[in-house]
Amino acid sequence: MGNSKLYKGSLNTIILKLLSEHDKMYGYEITQKVKALTKGEFNITEGALYPALHKLEAEGLLDVEVAKVDNRLRKYYKLTETGTKETVNKLSELADYIKTMQSLVNPKLA
Template structure:
């Protein structure tokens, strides 16, 4: 598993990418999907996830839908039209960042 210091700056684009690729997701589902896709190397805690989700909801990037399951309420997050533009920007930014890190840590890869 990667350290929290290493993954902290990538949580926002990871969450946005997952939400963009699906119709809607709830918090626990997001954490489990990240674990599954990264084979357990990235573990998003609730303490790391929900502040990001709430901030994006407040900014209009995400909207929520409450679904009642028995006596429990599940809050689903969905990308807004405004959020689609933000996602495109964040995905471009993270891809550029990965390429830049490759220049530093794996320069031979780019030369081949």
């Protein structure tokens, strides 16, 4: 996750959520999208992203489709049915985590 070394485990959630909104995306596009959406706060490194995509594919959560654009290779990823279900789970887990974490760290606002 580049500069913010914190909170490992959120990369998969980010990938899945983006794909649930954009139908299909390729790796480089994901890194740029995250950078733009977070105003540069999250920088997904390639060394983290590509292995993560490969693993999600191996687990059956993503399908791949190779394309050639401007003579350059692109690998488009999209959610499978299982991936769509898992996205819901991950987002729910994230919401729970945030809620619990805030109750721990800022009990007065909980």
